[in-house]
Amino acid sequence: MNFDFSDDQKVLRDQAKKFLSQHASPARVRKILETDTPYDAELWRGMAENGWQGTAVPEAYGGAGFGYLELCVIAEELGRSLAPTPFSSSVYLATEALLLAGSDAQKKTWLPKLAMGDAIGCFALAEGPSAPSPRSIKTTVKDGKVTGAKLPVADGDVADFAVVAASDSLCLVDLKGPGVARTTVKTVDPTRSHARIVFDGATAEPLGVGGQGWALTQRLLDRAAVLVAFEQVGGAQAALDMGREYAMGRFAFGRPIASFQAIKHKLVDMYVATELARSNAYYAAWALSTESPELPVAAAAARISATEAFWLAAKENIQTHGGMGFTWEFDCHLYYRRAKLLALSLGSARRWKHELIARVGKGKAA
Amino acid sequence: MDFTDTKEEAAFRADARAWLAKNAEPKRGAFETWDARYGEKEGLVNAKDYQRRKAEAGFAGITWPKEYGGRGGTPIESVIWSQEEGEYIAPRGYFEIGLGMIMPTLFAYATEEQKRRYPPKALRGDEIWCQLFSEPAAGSDLAGLRTRAVKDGTDWVINGQKIWTSGAHRADWGVVVTRSDPNAQKHKGLTYFFLDMKSPGIEVRRIKQISGASNFNEVYFTDVRIPDSQRLGGVGGGWGVAITTLMNERLTSGEMRGPDWDELYGIAKNTELEDGPALSDAGVRERLADWYVKRQGLRWTRFRVMTALSRGETPGPENSIGKLVAAAQAQDMAAFAMDLMDMGGAVSDPEIAPMRAAFQDSVLSTPGSRIAAGTDEILKNIIAERVLGLPADVRVDKDQAFKDLPTGKR
Numbered sequence: 001m002n003f004d005f006s007d008d009q010k011v012l013r014d015q016a017k018k019f020l021s022q023h024a025s026p027a028r029v030r031k032i033l034e035t036d037t038p039y040d041a042e043l044w045r046g047m048a049e050n051g052w053q054g055t056a057v058p059e060a061y062g063g064a065g066f067g068y069l070e071l072c073v074i075a076e077e078l079g080r081s082l083a084p085t086p087f088s089s090s091v092y093l094a095t096e097a098l099l100l101a102g103s104d105a106q107k108k109t110w111l112p113k114l115a116m117g118d119a120i121g122c123f124a125l126a127e128g129p130s131a132p133s134p135r136s137i138k139t140t141v142k143d144g145k146v147t148g149a150k151l152p153v154a155d156g157d158v159a160d161f162a163v164v165a166a167s168d169s170l171c172l173v174d175l176k177g178p179g180v181a182r183t184t185v186k187t188v189d190p191t192r193s194h195a196r197i198v199f200d201g202a203t204a205e206p207l208g209v210g211g212q213g214w215a216l217t218q219r220l221l222d223r224a225a226v227l228v229a230f231e232q233v234g235g236a237q238a239a240l241d242m243g244r245e246y247a248m249g250r251f252a253f254g255r256p257i258a259s260f261q262a263i264k265h266k267l268v269d270m271y272v273a274t275e276l277a278r279s280n281a282y283y284a285a286w287a288l289s290t291e292s293p294e295l296p297v298a299a300a301a302a303r304i305s306a307t308e309a310f311w312l313a314a315k316e317n318i319q320t321h322g323g324m325g326f327t328w329e330f331d332c333h334l335y336y337r338r339a340k341l342l343a344l345s346l347g348s349a350r351r352w353k354h355e356l357i358a359r360v361g362k363g364k365a366a
Numbered sequence: 367m368d369f370t371d372t373k374e375e376a377a378f379r380a381d382a383r384a385w386l387a388k389n390a391e392p393k394r395g396a397f398e399t400w401d402a403r404y405g406e407k408e409g410l411v412n413a414k415d416y417q418r419r420k421a422e423a424g425f426a427g428i429t430w431p432k433e434y435g436g437r438g439g440t441p442i443e444s445v446i447w448s449q450e451e452g453e454y455i456a457p458r459g460y461f462e463i464g465l466g467m468i469m470p471t472l473f474a475y476a477t478e479e480q481k482r483r484y485p486p487k488a489l490r491g492d493e494i495w496c497q498l499f500s501e502p503a504a505g506s507d508l509a510g511l512r513t514r515a516v517k518d519g520t521d522w523v524i525n526g527q528k529i530w531t532s533g534a535h536r537a538d539w540g541v542v543v544t545r546s547d548p549n550a551q552k553h554k555g556l557t558y559f560f561l562d563m564k565s566p567g568i569e570v571r572r573i574k575q576i577s578g579a580s581n582f583n584e585v586y587f588t589d590v591r592i593p594d595s596q597r598l599g600g601v602g603g604g605w606g607v608a609i610t611t612l613m614n615e616r617l618t619s620g621e622m623r624g625p626d627w628d629e630l631y632g633i634a635k636n637t638e639l640e641d642g643p644a645l646s647d648a649g650v651r652e653r654l655a656d657w658y659v660k661r662q663g664l665r666w667t668r669f670r671v672m673t674a675l676s677r678g679e680t681p682g683p684e685n686s687i688g689k690l691v692a693a694a695q696a697q698d699m700a701a702f703a704m705d706l707m708d709m710g711g712a713v714s715d716p717e718i719a720p721m722r723a724a725f726q727d728s729v730l731s732t733p734g735s736r737i738a739a740g741t742d743e744i745l746k747n748i749i750a751e752r753v754l755g756l757p758a759d760v761r762v763d764k765d766q767a768f769k770d771l772p773t774g775k776r
Binding site (some may be wrong): 001002003004005006041069088243247248255256258259260261263264265267268271275276277279280282283286289301304305308316350352353354356360361364 | 659667753759
């Protein structure tokens with residue numbers, strides 16, 4: 001039994017933690033929150049110098065050629081620090097889409113740049129306030145031209161290209177070419193940048209086999225869900241640590257509020273949810289790193305567990321802080337915003353729960 | 367990251383499987399218990415027989431030192447054994463308290479002669495032990511116990527009442543925490559003994575639980591004499607000894623028995639609601655998913671603990687969440703399974719109800735699971751203080767003599 005990260009992976013995690021504590025401090029996160037700057041470009045460059053964007057990209061395409069376990073430990077630290085960069089869009093989604101379905105030429109064009117942080121990719125799926133599905137997606141590709149409107153697209157305003165989900169296929173679109181109109185949109189978490197993208201006959205290169213778009217989207221979302229689950233676990237742990245720290249130092253009725261059972265039990269609930277999420281994320285990491293047939297079930301379970309843990313930890317962290325918890329000045333809202341954003345970014349927990357039960361059922365029938 | 371055994375672990379697992387295949391009874395149904403198969407009398411005889419064979423083969427007391435009859439093995443071997451034995455119907459609830467909690471206390475506090483006398487017999491199932499801790503007025507607040515011990519020559523004379531004593535009705539020996547000095551502060555006036563359960567003046571009364579089962583007892587002490595040589599720890603030092611016993615409880619409290627998620631899924635799949643199969647209902651699917659991820663989360667958490675054991679490390683606090691999550695979830699799942707059966711869910715006759723009324727039984731047994739071996743609330747306090755390092759609650763009973771503490775009417 002060896003259900004843990006290796007010593008090398010733990011060293012990588014510690015290095016990531018140290019780097020991010022210096023270069024993605026709450027003050028740096030707030031700069032992105034409070035200005036129109038879409039992301040922290042200096043941090044992005046620093047991450048690229050560490051080789052993080054290319055962690056799971058094969059060496060043949062300019063990456064570090066590590067595995068997904070290495071990417072998971074980095075993701076946990078990105079979640080803890082709330083690093084305001086397009087990492088999840090570019091690495092977990094765009095890079096993964098190319099690795100999953102890209103032609104050799106497409107991989108050669110984009111992967112080295114993505115791995116070096118020289119290009120940013122994004123994934124354009126949602127089309128407004130409803131759950132995307134093969135029936136609901138209106139974006140179409142005809143004769144190599146894509147038409148449709150995507151909203152919101154994480155990092156769509158800063159990306160060089162997008163992986164676009166059309167009604168029955170995925171395609172690659174150069175976002176700097178003609179037929180693309182991008183506008184930045186406001187979201188609940190301004191530390192991460194989002195756009196509305198309108199495609200009006202922009203040139204679209206097919207990605208993967210036509211007619212397989214939705215199946216490919218699911219596979220892509222499963223892989224990203226594992227990595228985002230680590231970000232969520234990192235965020236949940238940070239919110240728990242913050243609530244704990246505050247409760248220890250805040251005195252009321254002549255004693256630290258951390259000595260009241262109402263607060264203690266609340267913090268324990270946060271701890272329990274975070275540990276369950278961490279364990280589910282570990283299992284999903286194993287499934288991802290070994291390309292196990294368990295991945296679809298494990299990814300859905302990790303996604304649900306981590307989404308609920310981060311939400312619980314973030315909202316109860318505010319509650320533990322009392323009045324100061326809902327001020328702009330305190331950092332509680334940074335976790336609260338990120339928790340809700342990540343809960344939606346790959347699809348709601350409601351949708352993943354339905355998927356999970358369908359997938360468990362398939363496993364039982366097999 | 368992988369789930370495979372090391373070479374040594376695989377060899378041990380193979381030995382365990384081979385022995386079990388020859389010596390243990392296969393399960394006939396998922397929830398069949400030893401007692402249900404054999405009845406109480408025959409169950410005890412068969413349990414002792416099984417335990418003796420298990421001990422002779424070296425699979426009882428896996429982590430115990432060899433000089434006291436143990437195997438001298440590793441904690442991970444103990445976990446592997448539990449996994450493999452769990453595939454069979456094995457006697458549970460007869461020996462765990464003695465072997466898992468009380469003998470480790472003897473190892474820490476008994477004389478060398480006592481350690482050579484008692485643990486080997488407990489290991490072979492020749493002698494069964496019970497733990498006489500809780501009292502009517504001392505449950506979560508165990509140090510509030512009132513059973514009196516008064517020194518008389520080289521003996522102590524015990525008077526009082528214990529309750530929730532698992533297996534006292536079949537126990538040969540017991541350990542008891544008593545109040546030897548009511549004038550001392552409550553934690554400082556306690557003394558810990560072991561005693562012969564056949565001693566004159568002991569009366570054991572079974573307690574009938576809401577499930578209909580009787581796993582626990584009340585034990586009354588009237589002028590029961592215990593030789594001072596059977597005292598463990600110092601006079602007034604009983605609290606520390608009791609903590610040793612309870613720390614081992616956290617290591618022995620296992621998984622919940624009874625219907626789990628897969629059985630609930632089975633009910634959902636086979637039950638028709640007004641609009642079709644329950645499994646197709648959105649609300650049902652969401653609840654199933656919530657419980658699935660918690661059940662899996664606990665499973666992988668146990669694997670993380672096993673990994674630490676496998677490396678020879680002390681596991682972190684992760685496992686402390688196990689019973690807290692599992693007991694409450696089992697209760698909610700049982701109630702929900704009955705809801706799916708709608709009006710028919712009320713039927714608890716095993717000849718008629720689905721899965722031989724496993725969920726109806728569970729709804730009546732799970733309230734006890736949330737209380738026994740640490741209530742939900744006490745477990746949360748323990749996690750808060752020992753894992754998260756939060757301060758202990760303000761105590762109003764710290765600086766007074768026990769006899770001066772206020773008492774309620776219940």
